[in-house]
Amino acid sequence: MGNNQTTVPADPPNPDVKKMTPPPECPMHAAASQSTQDRTADSHLSRLASVPSECPMSGQGGGQALIPQQPESDINPDNRMPxxxxxxxxxxxxxxxxxxxxxxxxxxxxxGERWVYPSPQMFWNAMLRKGWRWKEDALSPDDMQNIISIHNANNEQAWEEVLRWEALHARECPCGPKLAKFGGKAKEFSPRARMRSWMGYELPFDRHDWIVDRCGKQVRYIIDYYDGGSVKENFQFTILDVRPAMDSFGAVWDRMKVAYWRWTTSPPKHTSKEELKLSKDFPEERQKV
Structure with missing residues (x-):
């Protein structure tokens, strides 16, 4: 995503999509005086690499990049991209x-402004910057369009999951949340991902942290990406595990409530209408707990 809003829709992708592991999310302004919550969220982004893996590929690119990397001063702090x-x-x-x-x-x-997805040309250049060589994969224009479609579908799916969590705070933030920043942490596995790995499950092929603006309060979300098999017609092949990072008591409490709903499907009587609706959505995801 980016700031330049050239918004001509891309041509429909080729439906004959072959199985691939495309780059995941590309799925993110802090006030002069930040709260402790804001500083906690920003501290995680400050540890990202100068040119992160958010748009092109999930892993660390090998070899020498074909396009010179941008100096740190040219990197956009919101999406960690040149x-x-x-x-x-x-x-x-x-x-x-x-x-x-x-x-x-x-x-x-x-x-009223929304994040803008990268064009196929921007995506190509980003992959080259990460060290990818097109001659090794021999991608076609249709392949690039399909990669873009999968990338965009993953972003939309992740935001839908964030909105389900944010429904817990509909009264606190009636105008709705907005995405402030994001960055990739492909090799920095979350504690939950590691525990799942110890239990015999596969590790996620990528991880992103999104900083969500909840009406002035910055909340960090962790998104783990797991391989979901062949690509579907809607270009969704990734299983997403989206949850608020346990950076605050409020985030811990949200996760405890949702974990309870997932296993019992019976929220307490004092549950608000927003939480009641949310509780009906979460039980289907018990396999993530």
Whole structure:
């Protein structure tokens, strides 16, 4: 996603999608005086690499990058990415579209603005910057369009999961949450992911941390990405484990409530209408607990 809103919709992707492991999320303004909660959230983003894995690929790119990396001063602090590059690479075998699609995810610090997904050309350049060589994979224009579609679908799916959690705070934030920042932590497994691994489950192939603006309060969400098998017609193949990071008592309490609902499906009598609706959605995800 980015700030430049060229919003011409991309052409429909080829339905004959082959199984691939595309880059996950690309799925994120702090006030002059931050609360302790804000500083906690920002401290996690400050540990990210200067050029993170949020848009192109989940793992660390090997080899020497074909496009020089941008200096740290050029990195956008909101999405940890350099300025958009819509120019074809020197050895690029075909022309890629430069149109970008506007997401459904509201952007914090703005009125009515939404995050914008990268174009196929931007995605290609980002992959090269991470050390990828197109000659090794021989991607076609249709492949790139499918990768973009999967990437965008993953973002939308992750935001839907965030909104389900944020429904717990509908009274606190009636105007709704907005996405402030995001970054990739592909090799920094969460405690929950490690515990699942000790129990015999696979580790996630990627992890992202999203900083959500809840009407002035910054809340960090952890998103683990697991391989869900073949790509579906809606371009969703990833199993997402989305939950608020346990950075505060409120986040811990939210997770305790939802864990209780998942296993009992019977919220207490004093549960609000928003929480009651949320409790009906969460039990189907018991396998994540």
């Amino acid at each position: 300025p958009p590059n819509q120019q074809p690479a020197p050895d690029q075998p075909f022309i890629l579209p430069t149109e970008r699609v506007v997401s459904s995810i509201p952007k914090a610090g703005t009125e």
